Amino acid sequence: MQITIKLLKGQDFSLDVEPNTLISDMKKEIERRLQIPLAEQKLLLLGRTLKDESTVSAYPNIHEGCKLNLVVMRPRIEGLREILKKSFGKYYNEPQADNLVTAFMIDFEMNLKQMSVDDIERLSESLIGV
Known part of the structure; x- marks a missing residue:
């Protein structure tokens, strides 16, 4: 059967798969065609990771x-948690900075989980000026 893979930037391409095709095999084909490393790929169906x-x-x-x-x-050069800790560390002692980072990350992850793929795409496009 033929399915369509949609990239965040709006590109689409078709992929032929069989019912017994592994998701990892689909990702290998994507890597071959688009030169996107396997470790950097996340395939979603209805907002859920395959x-x-x-x-x-x-x-x-x-x-x-x-x-x-x-x-x-x-791949992240420096994670969000580390960046926040450095920033908060300028104004608060280490335990306070750790508590602020933890609270921020909980709130951030909760809000991110409530976003649809379309919401994330629109946000991304607005931030990169597409």
């Missing part, structure tokens, strides 16, 4: 003509 060890048939919503979203996760 597991590498699962087959296409494990997801009943994957059918002929369906669209999967590909999110490219670039």
